[in-house]
Amino acid sequence: MPEYTAPLRDMRFLLNEVFEADKMWAEMPRLAEVVDTETADAILEEAAKIAGDVLAPLNRDGDEVGTKLVDGEVITPKGFKEAYKTFSDGGWFALGGNPEFGGMGMPKMLVGQVEEMMQGANMSFGLMPMLTAGACLSMNVHGSQELKDKYLPNMYAGPWSGAMDLTEPHAGTDLGIIRTKAEPNADGSYNITGTKIFITWGDHDMAENVIHLVLAKLPDAPSGPKGISLFLVPKILVNEDGSLGEANNTSVGSLEHKMGIKASATCVMNFDNAKGWLLGGENKGLNCMFTMMNYERVGVGIQGIGAAENSYQNAVTYANDRLQSRSPTGKQQPEKAADPIMVHPDVRRMLLTMRALTEGGRAFSAYAAKWLDTSKFTDDENQKKHADSMISLLTPVVKSFLTDTALESTIAGQQVFGGHGFIREWGQEQLVRDVRITQIYEGTNGIQSLDLIGRKIAANGGAFFKLYIEEINAFIATQESNEKMAEFINPLKAAVANLVDLTEWVMEKAQGNANEIGASSVEFLQVFGYTSFSYMFAMSSVVALEKEGSEPFYKNKLATARFYTKRLLPRYISLSEAVKGGADCLFELEADQF
């Protein structure tokens, strides 16, 4: 059976040594009240136990058994109910929540590490706190005091979970064309009618209630994205005194049959004059979604890292255990019939690729989380504005790049196992199937890349982008005289210069051809990602070089950074060339000639 151990050492390295989270926390009163290094450490320790001891052991069986719809009820695999209880009893749903309603108010930098553990141990389960947290976030910002009082405490405490109901059969990326209707009632509530698909944990038997946030259109709404409103629609209506009342008119039409995350319920949800309450203003639904979008998207990137870490750990164990052939440099374990496959350069290449992409991703998501925290917790308007710009810019990259690299990692982690990687019992193929969805949902990676180059760069004349480049260049400047850093700084400089050039190239091209943005977007995002990871590795190498002699951890950090710099970072060169291949070659073929 595959095993999962939370990578606590690396998480602490990022929080305490690279990003010095404690300093930031101490500066922000709302954080200073609730968290310091010691508290964070204790939380990480406890989370690691839940992930390793409670969630990971359910992962394989959950995949085999799946969640089932029986007489309209969603039945989760054996053990999930108990895990849910352990999870909510431990207060984990409350971790990032608003203290006013029972949340713990923890920063995303810490919450993100906990998320990685839960997702890494069991992605199907991990989706549950993720969706609930997202729903709570939106409700917290856009809900009336009454709605918040009524719903948030039970969601933070766990008896009620949350779901996001956006997609319809004909409307995925293009939410402007949804058909679900909301008709106002005299009492201020609305009647919601329509069908939603792909609703993760839209229903299940672990919680007493499911709180849906549903996108729908008011009768007089303008067409397109500006005519969408967001409604809170509980599965079971809540009485004035907070007790559960009658069932609302919601039902599960069916569960999807999926490639992966099979233990999670992906519901077709039917709303048939279900009672709902408006969140945020009329026709402000998409705005309300964006509130939680940055968090959710960073969360999806983190899912990728979690799965990749899990795959890496099991691949390392296998590579050290499996005896097969001899090292190219001669027998390493002559007393055995063959050497462990860890001796083979290509096996190491695969493992180091996974390791570098996972460490780079973990650092990058923590870096993004730092900006989310700054935006949420700072009292300084300028700092907030800066943080908002950065998070706008970085979110699509975290979501896409960390999930693209996670697929690569889990594929490599499967390949290390040879034929056994294809066999379900070993668990490696499940991670590939599970992680595959992260490139698709919460806005496909193609859509993310358009968001990056179109909305986040082109639309503001590169203002956010400039902030980021200035920051990297300022960091580079601090290291110019550090000779030991040259092996990381010089390649980073070259990558940044290339990224700046490439951005200018695309912006210029886009003047003449509206298709040029979309034609360059995916590879552009990847160039942005590889360059960003180079920045992450350079930052962590500064710390690692200072402490190199103290414990092997730091030597390993540098080894991974070197591998990344020499063997993965150069990918930006070809990706940039592909971008410069331009849009014209995409439009030579007529649609009916494909």
Add this chain to the structure above:
Amino acid sequence: MPEYTAPLRDMRFLLNEVFEADKMWAEMPRLAEVVDTETADAILEEAAKIAGDVLAPLNRDGDEVGTKLVDGEVITPKGFKEAYKTFSDGGWFALGGNPEFGGMGMPKMLVGQVEEMMQGANMSFGLMPMLTAGACLSMNVHGSQELKDKYLPNMYAGPWSGAMDLTEPHAGTDLGIIRTKAEPNADGSYNITGTKIFITWGDHDMAENVIHLVLAKLPDAPSGPKGISLFLVPKILVNEDGSLGEANNTSVGSLEHKMGIKASATCVMNFDNAKGWLLGGENKGLNCMFTMMNYERVGVGIQGIGAAENSYQNAVTYANDRLQSRSPTGKQQPEKAADPIMVHPDVRRMLLTMRALTEGGRAFSAYAAKWLDTSKFTDDENQKKHADSMISLLTPVVKSFLTDTALESTIAGQQVFGGHGFIREWGQEQLVRDVRITQIYEGTNGIQSLDLIGRKIAANGGAFFKLYIEEINAFIATQESNEKMAEFINPLKAAVANLVDLTEWVMEKAQGNANEIGASSVEFLQVFGYTSFSYMFAMSSVVALEKEGSEPFYKNKLATARFYTKRLLPRYISLSEAVKGGADCLFELEADQF
């Protein structure tokens, strides 16, 4: 339901226009007797019907139901038995077989196209003729006249299928350490005892008998790969008169639970003093395997193309049907709620990537097949030697590169579908799961890459490699004055120069460090692959340019070649950089520090 239509036009283009197979066939008496363009065309037409009408409709259900082991019997999904009968009644098992025993003696260039159709329509089923053909090939070369007379006719005719039994639980890549024993009997037969795993179609209910080719060790065999012998072990013993006799002592221990190709039985096979007959000489087992290895490996590459083509076709249909958002250049279908997603540059990028990789792969496998045919059918010793060198060199590239690119293609074909790509009913995710095994079995792609750079290049001082480069350079020379070809020839020249440089770089480095070969191998193979596809596109562009005005097909060919040249070929640059990152950075981490 997903659909599959054999890409006959492209297959004919390759056979008749690019490689002018008919000329070669006419020159070789054993081919001239059995095949010309007209016959080939008729075979392609008929195969297309079997693939599209018989095999493709079974593919989704086969995946859902899977093959089951019930009371020791392997039960195939509904419809498979009937399909098998249609397939064998049509003579398809005999296609490439030796006419002396009822085979049709067709060239691999043609057989490969038929294989692509069957694999593309239903990979689980397609494995059956592939394995049978491989077993027949070995038997044909290494079997005694008696064994051939006894077994081949029924295998070509279909009532008996073939299986290859190599892997053991502890011995996959490293066959030298297998434990299965063969003890000689007085009558010239052997008693085979041992356990084999991962035996594709090791047993099933579609054929009357299964003929296993089993690797085992004789009592006095030397240790390692030089002590392996190959035995023919039928499931049911065959009487002197050719009728079926008693059951042999073989049994299916279990079926593997796999990520994909679920309708195919992957058996644990137990041999308990099962009766077998030696094929080839004592301790010559690995040699005997190599006979069919080149065919099988080319066949695995072809499996990749088949799956990628299937995914491409369904992605194109979806991209033209699915309405979502508007073109960046303005509404294209203003009367509808949204434009078909085919208008989006990134959707086109994904589809063209699939198209280019699939067409490039199809051409490259046909090119490799041409050398297989030359080797098998020529009477000219020099020509045979040349062909053998080429096929040695190219086989690992066909196997690996076509399956790596097939995974990329099927992933892209899934991505085009957005969330629906993750849902099983649409079929796209199955193709990803099915194709994934092609990178693993028949020698992992890592092992193939070592074979290429180690055995096929370094070991002979680059002699085979030089032949290939000379051929490409000679082709380039013929096009130097063709101005219209410059857009393809110049990038090809640059790619070839890079490949030559890179090869020299690796050879030189390898002098000083035995790990350098393995450290560079995977990326080196990919550089070789991208360069080879560039050669393929250049060759087909010569033809397409000549006929550009005649039908859209040729214009499309050029468009795809341009897309490949501008947006995919540049990948070799970064891959070469990665190779030059060298081996040292793979060995900084101690094994226990991963």
